[in-house]
Amino acid sequence: MAKCIRCKLEIKDDTMMCPLCNGVLVRDEEEFETAERNSDGTYVSRSISYPDVAPALKRMQMAVRIAIFCAVIVAVVAMFVNYYTYKGVMWSLIVALGLAYGCFTLLYAFNTRRSLQRIIHVQALLAIMAMIALDYLTGHQGWAVKYAIPIALMVIPVGIVVIMIINVESWQSYIMTEISCASLSVVLLILALCKVINSTILLLIATGVSCAILAGTILFGSRLVSDEIKRRFRV
Secondary structure (H helix, E strand, C coil): CEEECCCCEEECCCCCECCCCCCECECCHHHHHHCCECCCCCECCCCCCCCCCHHHHHHHHHHHHHHHHHHHHHHHHHHHHHHHCCCCCCHHHHHHHHHHHHHHHHHHHCCCCCCHHHHHHHHHHHHHHHHHHHHHHCCCCCHHHHHHHHHHHHHHHHHHHHHHHHCHHHHHHHHHHHHHHHHHHHHHHHHHHCCCCCCCHHHHHHHHHHHHHHHHHHHHHCHHHHHHHHHHHCC
């Protein structure tokens, strides 16, 4: 658990910056005890164990702006080339869609006020929407629902388990991502059984994997998971 020595807050997620003062967080008691203080006893604006991150953040923001500018230029050039060499396929729309998704990913992922779990949620949702749109632009062959989305619903819960193991101090906070994946896979499976959408055995496997991981987390997590679910749903 991280601490902000200026605002006297405890931060449970994996952010590196305080949401109130944007200062660098301290992550263990030794750093907290040895943190630099002013003559009046108050803590200075940053921990002595960390460098000043402001210049790095400015460089990162500039890099993101440059990347977005380049993406716009590439999209415009692709549209002009597609227009003058049109042969029945609007491939420039696929290029623009991929670039738009990449730009939004950069903007969202580099925002230090977002938690890792929220980034995963939004990126997963956008990836699913992008795959459906790409499927539609390439002739609506149904590969997004048959293959791409089920694979994503298997990969995301497995990745969450790895993150839980790494971030063992607040592993139960990632239970909402598991619930989201399991719920979406069950809904898609019901739609497939009702013949509303076409699917493959991959969706059944994805539903089994996501539900099994969720059940295992609830079973082994016991009180911590139940408290987290109550807190999330305000029960």
